[in-house]
Amino acid sequence: MADGWNTDTGEAVYRTRDAIKNLKIKVRVEKVTSTAALSQHLQQQVLSQQDRGDVELATFISQGPADDTEEEQVVGWQEKLFSQYEVELFQCEAVCQTPLERQYHNEVKALARTKGRRNHRIFTYTDHDRYTSHLPLHQLVNLVTTAKATPTFLAERMANVRHRRQERRTMDSSIPKSKLITWEPSEEFVRSSHMVNNAMQTMHIMGDLAPPGRLGHKEYECVLLTIRTDGNGIVIVKPDFNKGKEPYRIETEGEKREVWRLTVENVCTAMKSEEKEREQHMYKDLYVRHKEYLNSLVGQEFETVISAKGFEYDNLYIHFFMELPNNWSSLPFWSLSGVTQTCRTKDNVAFFSYPFTFEAFQNNEKEPGESCLQWPVMYFKVLSLDFWQRYRTEGYGYLVLPVTPGKHVITCHAWRPLQTGTVSVLRRFFIGGSPELEDHSYVRVPGTFKGQRLSRFGFRSETTGSVTFTLHCIQQARAFVDASLLKKKRQRVFDQLGGLSQQGAVYSVLEAFQRARRRMQEARQNLPSDLINTSKLQTLTP
16 A cells, blocks of 8 residues: 555645636545555456446445545635634634734634534635744644655744744834844854745645544644745645645554545636637737837937848947037037947847937038038947957948938948958958958048048958948027128118218217216216215125
8 A cells, every 4th residue: 555655745836827816726635444445445456457347336435425534625725714723712702812813703603603614624724824823843844744754954944934024023013123134143143044035925724633523632733735825926835736646645643643645636717718818818918008108118219220130240239439520519428439239140130229319519500591511420330249259340331310300210231341362261250350440431431531532442342231220310400690681670770870870870879878977977976975985885895
């Protein structure tokens, strides 16, 4: 019979996207007696014989009602099933200290008025029960084993985690009594404080394996199943579900050493195909809405280096900078250059989605009808850097900013200098390195070039790939004053002064100013001397 037990009593970790409240577990305990062992042995023999019928098998199956030696219950997540000890305890309202215990008191009274409990030996401890935090270590180690298990040091420390967490609570819930930080920890403190303390909800499915007529004694309680979850879809079950395997063996302590069978099954209701499809659509719609929400927070009103494709090597990144023509300027703190992140290619395309922004100002004022002949230019250089730190130049290019405002998607083609000979090709392949431009503005006509024609005769190049940009341009023009309109307004003012000429008007203004100055001096001389001295003192007083 020893070979008919499941000895794998370790933890099983499951991941689920469903709500933990939908968890349903069927737990069955059965006491192993001589009659039950003989019946099971005969059933196994009949099942092994293919020529026997179902009538002969049914002869050995118990048809009567189950007695006190077996019980089966379907338990939900954090569902409270009272034990005989708790029923006797919570009948007295004086022992109830917390609101949860007073609620248990009302539920026990309601059970007494009805048909009573549906369970006898199987009961549960939920996450908020006081007994969940004070379970003895020999129960937390679990009796579901075939050999004597020695608890490790970490298991001993973890057994008191929840108990210590409750001890650190204060009456005013403001300052813990213990120190939050120990600046000079000793070796003993480090050894005793080393533990895993994750915030998890716990539920214990217990069993009262007492002899008949002695239910309700704490020494006969043992942990049948422990369920933990962290709220992120991770469910830890110890021991694992049987899944058609042999039952677990539970051996009680004491003189009799009674043996019980434990069977644990997951009986959650499976979702229908229509419900699964509906849930997938719901999750998809939720992700799309969340993505739109994040896009609304970030916005898209900036320039973006979208992608680069068609280049020879992988792990690309782009170095770019802006060149401002004459009579253009920018703020000192505004960066006119940047480097993208390194991006691996997929189907020979590297997707950067690198945002950047800048502002530039045109300093000179133009007359109406005269447009700006030069606009800022962005030069870029595509490079690659592989795992062996081999650096290669993949291409050069430039982009003239659009004259019209709005959104523009522009694809710029790139090229790189080419050096003839086999040595340069081998150097580029094995150790990296390739010809580079000393002046990046040589990609087009440099702004410093003063000649009429720029000759590139003898300069060899190779077309490589292309880079795509998305630009959102905003322009704000200054208001220019028409000189002819200004002259007309000035002449109209002169005409209102009496039809005098421009020189006569200026002379009349100067003469009026001199008359006003003489009147001010005469008025100052007529003032009393004491008033003049007081005003001087007030002026000099700080």
